[in-house]
Amino acid sequence: MIRKRISAVRFWVPTLSLALFLALSLPVGAQSPNPGDQLSEAFRAAIAKVKPAVVSISAEKKSKPVKMPGIENIPEMFKQFFPEGFFDQQIDPQRDWQGSGAIISPEGHVLTNYHVVKDADKLTVTLDDGREIEADLNQILTDPGSDIALIKLKEDGTYPYAVLGDSDAMQIGDWVLAIGSPFGLSQSVSQGIISAKGRTSSDVPVGGRDFYVKDYIQTTAAINPGNSGGPLINLRGEIIGINNAIQTAGIPGNLGIGFAIPSNLAKSVIDSLKQYGKVKRAYIGVMLENLDSSNLSQWYKQEYGINHGALVTEVIPGTPAEQAGIEKGDLIILFNGEKVLNNGHLINMVTARPIGETVELTILRKGKKMTKSLVLAERPEEDPLAMIRSDAEKLLGVTVTALTPELAKEKGYDEKLKGILVTRVIPGSSAQRVDIQINDVITEINDNPVSSRDQFEKALADIVKEMKEKKLTERVILLHVYRADRRYPDKWVAPTITLEPEESQPSSPGQ
Numbered sequence: 001m002i003r004k005r006i007s008a009v010r011f012w013v014p015t016l017s018l019a020l021f022l023a024l025s026l027p028v029g030a031q032s033p034n035p036g037d038q039l040s041e042a043f044r045a046a047i048a049k050v051k052p053a054v055v056s057i058s059a060e061k062k063s064k065p066v067k068m069p070g071i072e073n074i075p076e077m078f079k080q081f082f083p084e085g086f087f088d089q090q091i092d093p094q095r096d097w098q099g100s101g102a103i104i105s106p107e108g109h110v111l112t113n114y115h116v117v118k119d120a121d122k123l124t125v126t127l128d129d130g131r132e133i134e135a136d137l138n139q140i141l142t143d144p145g146s147d148i149a150l151i152k153l154k155e156d157g158t159y160p161y162a163v164l165g166d167s168d169a170m171q172i173g174d175w176v177l178a179i180g181s182p183f184g185l186s187q188s189v190s191q192g193i194i195s196a197k198g199r200t201s202s203d204v205p206v207g208g209r210d211f212y213v214k215d216y217i218q219t220t221a222a223i224n225p226g227n228s229g230g231p232l233i234n235l236r237g238e239i240i241g242i243n244n245a246i247q248t249a250g251i252p253g254n255l256g257i258g259f260a261i262p263s264n265l266a267k268s269v270i271d272s273l274k275q276y277g278k279v280k281r282a283y284i285g286v287m288l289e290n291l292d293s294s295n296l297s298q299w300y301k302q303e304y305g306i307n308h309g310a311l312v313t314e315v316i317p318g319t320p321a322e323q324a325g326i327e328k329g330d331l332i333i334l335f336n337g338e339k340v341l342n343n344g345h346l347i348n349m350v351t352a353r354p355i356g357e358t359v360e361l362t363i364l365r366k367g368k369k370m371t372k373s374l375v376l377a378e379r380p381e382e383d384p385l386a387m388i389r390s391d392a393e394k395l396l397g398v399t400v401t402a403l404t405p406e407l408a409k410e411k412g413y414d415e416k417l418k419g420i421l422v423t424r425v426i427p428g429s430s431a432q433r434v435d436i437q438i439n440d441v442i443t444e445i446n447d448n449p450v451s452s453r454d455q456f457e458k459a460l461a462d463i464v465k466e467m468k469e470k471k472l473t474e475r476v477i478l479l480h481v482y483r484a485d486r487r488y489p490d491k492w493v494a495p496t497i498t499l500e501p502e503e504s505q506p507s508s509p510g511q
Helices: 002-025 035-053 263-276 293-304 320-324 343-351 391-396 405-411 453-469
Strands: 054-061 064-066 090-092 095-103 109-113 122-126 132-134 141-143 148-152 175-180 188-199 216-219 231-233 238-246 258-262 286-290 310-315 331-335 358-365 368-375 398-402 420-425 441-445 474-476 479-482 490-493 496-498
Touching: 035 054, 035 095, 035 175, 035 188, 035 231, 054 109, 054 175, 095 175, 109 238, 141 263, 148 263, 175 238, 188 343, 216 238, 238 263, 258 263, 286 343, 310 320, 310 343, 320 368, 331 343, 391 398, 391 453, 391 496, 398 453, 420 453, 441 453, 453 496
Parallel strands: none
Antiparallel strands: 054 095, 054 122, 064 090, 095 109, 109 148, 122 132, 141 148, 175 188, 175 231, 188 216, 216 258, 231 238, 238 258, 286 310, 310 331, 331 358, 358 368, 398 420, 420 441, 441 479, 474 496, 479 490
16 A cells, blocks of 8 residues: 555656646746637637628518419319308418528629528528628529529629538538528527538438438537528638538427538539539439348348448349349449448449449349449439339338337337338428428328338328229328327328329220
8 A cells, every 4th residue: 555655656746847847937927728718719710711701591482373273173063062262362472581601702602502592582692791682593503402502692793702621521520610590690600510421311301302412411510490501611711511401309499410411512513503504413223222221231240241331222224233234132332442331422422423434333242242344324304213212202202111129129119019110201292291200100001000111002002093093183191100209109190192193094005
């Protein structure tokens, strides 16, 4: 015991001496740098560099008369049973909403989200100095696929602008700042860190069409309604993301889980929009699934020692993938020699390459590795996946998988619960409109229990068949939905499924 104390004293004395020497070596009145002050200075410098270029965007959609669908098919003899005024001309009321953006050129080009400017009849941009300038509706460039828009201020002049940085260089744990107009409070700044990278559409509840944006930046910087389109910046005062969405888990307010579109994706989109007026993207022609879904990663690791890659679930006819011999069930593990982490990673690598380039895919097929060469094609404007998309995706806007006891436990449900797990909700879909969310469990459709994807698809197929027989274009269905939420563990929702007019007609033989 005595020896230990002496040893401790011997260690402490030279340490104290060194501290005393350093203190006496400092000039009189000098103080050691305060890390908090240094961080504050870094925040202030970054904000000062970008803030003059950050704008608020007010969007307005004017009211207009609308015609109720199908009203002309109601016979005159039945109209007397409808409420008074039912057949009067309906009005789509005026709507106003707000978003944010950043000027990225001295000529006054403003980068924002597509959903901020979509359907607007008038866009008013408020600058940091208080000026209000309208955007030129004839010079709007948009890409719904990435939820990115580039608008142009009407007034000529030289504007303060911000620079797009390298989002790939950002690491988890890096400080970031979100600037925008949450709830109309212009030039609000929130701070946080990058908490994750590579988030996919399964993680992000809203935003652009999920086929393209597979590499969201997740941040703890507070993002709220009105922040959409505003910049996420690093401490060098560079834009490294465009604020896009938040995860609320059904609770009003920010939970510290926000998502931003990477600046590198925005750069490529802007370049393509300026050059072609649209975004040209390369593709190989497959549908993919992550190994994380349904515990596939555990199986592949157990069998082959691999827990990464993108699993091919469908190969689209006539595409580079089919021509190269890619098959359903292949696991793509390398792209041009680079490790494929998941399906989003593969999509990002493909879309970043030029159309017409020859690339190599290393695949795992029943335990055997092989390499396939293919030439990247331009993704057609019409959705090439529509012809093989399931009824659940086409009609409801959800992707589902069977709820296994393991998945139920992982997602916070009773392991005895039977149903199907929602793994994706397409923005703007019928499912989203009735507040179906990722990780919800559907146990019944029209009072019929469902416990597998096949059962769910068959139930929808039967509904579609009945609609076609009755020549219906719309029908409300009833879903019993569970959510791992103490406030309401289960509820019933009634989404509307819609068939295209020609799709609702019975097919003629031979067609």
